[in-house]
Amino acid sequence: MSAFVDVDAVDAGYGRTRVIEGLSLQVGEGEGVALVGRNGMGKTTTIRTILGLCRATRGTVRVAGRDVTRAAPHRIARLGVGLVPEGRRIFAELTVRENLLATAANYGVLAHPWNLADVTTLFPRLGDRMRQLGSRLSGGEQQMLAIARALLLGPRLLVLDEATEGLAPVVREEIWAALRGLRARGLAVLVVDKYLHALAGVAPRAIVIEKGRVAWTGATLALADDPALHDRYLGV
Numbered sequence: 424m425s426a427f428v429d430v431d432a433v434d435a436g437y438g439r440t441r442v443i444e445g446l447s448l449q450v451g452e453g454e455g456v457a458l459v460g461r462n463g464m465g466k467t468t469t470i471r472t473i474l475g476l477c478r479a480t481r482g483t484v485r486v487a488g489r490d491v492t493r494a495a496p497h498r499i500a501r502l503g504v505g506l507v508p509e510g511r512r513i514f515a516e517l518t519v520r521e522n523l524l525a526t527a528a529n530y531g532v533l534a535h536p537w538n539l540a541d542v543t544t545l546f547p548r549l550g551d552r553m554r555q556l557g558s559r560l561s562g563g564e565q566q567m568l569a570i571a572r573a574l575l576l577g578p579r580l581l582v583l584d585e586a587t588e589g590l591a592p593v594v595r596e597e598i599w600a601a602l603r604g605l606r607a608r609g610l611a612v613l614v615v616d617k618y619l620h621a622l623a624g625v626a627p628r629a630i631v632i633e634k635g636r637v638a639w640t641g642a643t644l645a646l647a648d649d650p651a652l653h654d655r656y657l658g659v
């Protein structure tokens with residue numbers, strides 16, 4: 424499997440604070456990878472560095488075979504990386520439909536780009552709420568909208584920071600089912616979340632980040648099912 428994302432020995436942080444240090448990871452074409460670790464260990468910073476929202480001060484970031492270490496975020500997005508950010512960042516004053524159309528493109532140059540009908544098939548609730556304002560949506564609907572918006576950019580890799588944070592169990596399951604469907608269609612997924620069993624269905628390989636470094640990588644299910652491993656890397 425060739426790497427769609429290749430992070431090689433990267434340092435990055437905020438101002439003089441180095442948050443990730445000598446971090447290396449890969450996400451293959453079509454692969455599902457879970458990024459896990461305790462709070463504040465550097466998961467969001469890792470994602471921000473891949474997307475060019477945080478600058479690597481050392482090492483190299485490659486996306487789709489290109490060196491993007493110093494590339495602007497919009498250039499990286501155009502290589503086919505779609506972000507579903509923490510907090511969702513829905514435009515509150517726009518309708519669902521406007522939210523979806525405001526940013527639509529086909530950056531990943533997919534043979535069959537996503538359209539409005541496709542995303543409403545994936546999330547029928549969005550289809551029912553096309554004329555509602557973003558501010559009127561529930562948390563789960565906002566997350567569906569954020570995923571749909573990212574899909575309309577035609578990504579080859581979907582990156583989700585806190586995929587199901589704060590959502591009711593039934594809504595979480597809808598999100599996981601949709602993500603499993605996306606994987607089955609060949610989309611690569613890099614996902615941060617804490618529900619390991621659900622994650623395993625979308626992201627069979629897990630990468631544990633500890634103090635800005637990769638502390639462990641292996642099967643997500645192994646991490647979920649082995650109490651010692653779980654306590655070592657994720658226990659509080």
Ligand SMILES: Nc1ncnc2c1ncn2[C@@H]1O[C@H](COP(=O)(O)OP(=O)(O)OP(=O)(O)O)[C@@H](O)[C@H]1O
Pocket residue numbers: 437440442460461462463464465466467468469
């Ligand atoms: N904008 C910022 N400026 C300065 N420090 C920051 C900033 N954002 C995050 N940090 C610090 O960087 C460290 C790693 O944060 P990061 O958000 O990457 O961790 P995380 O693993 O995603 O954690 P969480 O699960 O809590 O979101 C933390 O110590 C945090 O306080």
